[in-house]
Amino acid sequence: MNTAIALIIFNKPDTTAKVFEVIRQIKPPKLLVIADGPRQQHPEDVENCAAARKIIEKIDWDCELLQKISDINLGCKECISTGLDWVFQQVETAIILEDDCLPHPTFFRFCEELLDKYRHDQRIMTISGNNFQFGRQRTENSYYFSRYPLIWGWATWRRAWQKYDREMKHWVEVQDGNWLQDILDDSTAVKYWTRLFENCYKGNIDSWAFRWTLTSWLQNALTILPNVNLVSNIGFSLAAANTKDIYSPFANHPTQAIEFPLKHPEFMIRDVQADQFTQQTQFQTSLISRLKSQIKKNCKLYLN
Numbered sequence: 001m002n003t004a005i006a007l008i009i010f011n012k013p014d015t016t017a018k019v020f021e022v023i024r025q026i027k028p029p030k031l032l033v034i035a036d037g038p039r040q041q042h043p044e045d046v047e048n049c050a051a052a053r054k055i056i057e058k059i060d061w062d063c064e065l066l067q068k069i070s071d072i073n074l075g076c077k078e079c080i081s082t083g084l085d086w087v088f089q090q091v092e093t094a095i096i097l098e099d100d101c102l103p104h105p106t107f108f109r110f111c112e113e114l115l116d117k118y119r120h121d122q123r124i125m126t127i128s129g130n131n132f133q134f135g136r137q138r139t140e141n142s143y144y145f146s147r148y149p150l151i152w153g154w155a156t157w158r159r160a161w162q163k164y165d166r167e168m169k170h171w172v173e174v175q176d177g178n179w180l181q182d183i184l185d186d187s188t189a190v191k192y193w194t195r196l197f198e199n200c201y202k203g204n205i206d207s208w209a210f211r212w213t214l215t216s217w218l219q220n221a222l223t224i225l226p227n228v229n230l231v232s233n234i235g236f237s238l239a240a241a242n243t244k245d246i247y248s249p250f251a252n253h254p255t256q257a258i259e260f261p262l263k264h265p266e267f268m269i270r271d272v273q274a275d276q277f278t279q280q281t282q283f284q285t286s287l288i289s290r291l292k293s294q295i296k297k298n299c300k301l302y303l304n
Helices: 013-026 044-058 076-090 106-117 171-176 179-184 187-201 209-218 272-282 287-303
Strands: 004-009 030-035 064-069 093-098 101-103 124-128 143-146 154-157 222-226 231-233
Touching: 004 013, 004 044, 004 076, 013 044, 013 093, 013 101, 030 044, 030 076, 044 064, 064 076, 076 093, 093 101, 093 106, 106 124, 106 154, 124 209, 143 272, 171 179, 171 187, 171 209, 179 187, 187 209
Parallel strands: 004 030, 004 093, 030 064, 124 222
Antiparallel strands: 093 154, 101 231, 124 154, 143 222
């Protein structure tokens, strides 16, 4: 293992300990820790943040530890955006894990080999450890190409992260020109992502990841997704910021080993069928949500 690992932590000592233990088995030569500070309205954060940071002290292998610790709460977007800016000031490549993304040990070798293979290929911006195709697979290859940069365990290069647009400075032009229609060619998906990006742009959604998605799309970039799931999100809970649905099929999605040597695709074509399934299962407002929204709207009309 020669690649640096960036670990993003906050107030989850229990899941942080599990993720750290896998990292400890891998023994990376360099570990970069990004830690957000406690929220003012949540006094329990003081103890939990401190406990999460203390886990890092358990490093017992030859490792260079670099830390970007915030004493105040920056929020998800600001903490991770500036944190990854800092990471790629230190290293050319990194494997990135959040404190609730539990990787299979083979995830690291998978990322490392592909970081090297596609190091200079500008078409690739993200290597992900996620597969939520639930057994669907078109080829015998180890991975496929997608438009969706899934980030529950991922890796990238400095050359890609330098394109990251935290301020979404092109969003108004993209929206006014209906460019998402050209990118997605799906009116339902366009409505979904327009609403989401607009809320991000207005600051209603505290997310760095959706900004990375827009950056990737505007660069016409591809993501590598493995044909087995290599990282499980173990952070779904009612107290979570974004992953509250404990009954989600994506919660605690099991991992399995990927086989080596990797079988590389002989051509670089996006798997449209897989992407359509991803859009329909992960990125589409559910019927129940739409009904709830309509009921709320009708109640407001009635009360007015």
